[in-house]
Amino acid sequence: MRLRRTGGLRPGRLWAARRVWLLALRDLRLEVRDRFGLLSVSAFLGVMLFVMALALGPDEGPLRRAAPGVLWVALAFMSTLLSTRAFALEVEDGTLEDLLLTPGGKEWIYLGKLLFQMLLLLPMGLLALLVVGGLFYLPLERGFALFLTLGLGMLGYASVATFYAGLLSRLRGREVLLPLLLFSLVVPVVLAAVRATVGLLEGLPGDEVAGWWQLLWVFDVVYLTASTLLFPLVMEG
């Protein structure tokens, strides 16, 4: 039996989707005001790409060959840092319990945190792509295809990273445990994303790269579905 309340809860998928959006926007606002996460990710990205360019350059050949790998290493570390931030904001301020006490399923918390990350990752990823393009002589004529690869790869990576960040959010040493657990699971996503990026840069036709995109898409769907279903279970008290 549920008790009736005036102006009470509005169940349903539309309502859950609204919560996802509200949580992502709130986290975005917090991150922009805190600035710590964005600054640390930007600094990491800039320093790493610059050092790699110095180490591998100045010849164009080695730089171009290394570019896809360097890009995805940068994106992977960036996503790991941001996924930790998604829950660190709640843990630092002690507000995670408020979210967990909100009635209804807990899936929306996971999806809201994931959306928050994607809203940051996509522009940051685009920035990384442009910086790599400049430093590593990367041809960006196939910009849309590269951005599609970036989006698919990041979604797969971030869906697992967000799940583990939530799972580890209440543990000490989470910053150490997260990469250890995460990297073993996301190897197929990183591999497929790097292969698709290499294919695009080598000028392979779209249908030859499409196989990697399909693989990325399948991993995205599997990881996203499994993480969404498992998240409420791992967040129980």
Add this chain to the structure above:
Amino acid sequence: MLLRLEAVSKRFGRDWVFRDLTFVLKRGEAVALLGPNGSGKTTLLRLMAGLLKPTRGRVARQGLALYLPSPPAFHRHLTAREHLLHDLAFHGRAGDWKGVLERFGLPENRPLAAFSSGMRKRLALARLLLLRPDLWLLDEPETALDAEGRGLLLEVLWEARKEAGVVLATHDRALAEAVADRSLRLGEA
């Protein structure tokens, strides 16, 4: 029945916090949890809220349960207005957030980082009043409040118990006697 605990026991490691506790709370009732530090008042509140699982026994709740920890938790970069608006939106409720902030004497647009602990406690009470949960679970709600804040707390708790159930953990006997219908003592052999 808003809340029912059936033979609930909780253990951390080898230490039992309490054993075989049975408890029922009805709408319109207020219960005070009393006991010395470490007697398990906060643990019991967290069990009631669903934030902890009992080692043995069963906890059943109905309706919206909100837990006010001590000290209350807020995002330091958000303002009081933003907090209340987000809470209303998350819970799918509407309410006069502006009126509630005025009643509690809180500024709308100052980030919570600039709030004193007393102001944070007032905001936590304002939040509960606005969201009107079915079950109010309060951990030492009187701490950090000045005389005026304490008066507001009493008003709010009397309002709450008209339509909800209230469980408060406190060391303040006067508050417990003023608000609660009965009390539950923890930590007694």
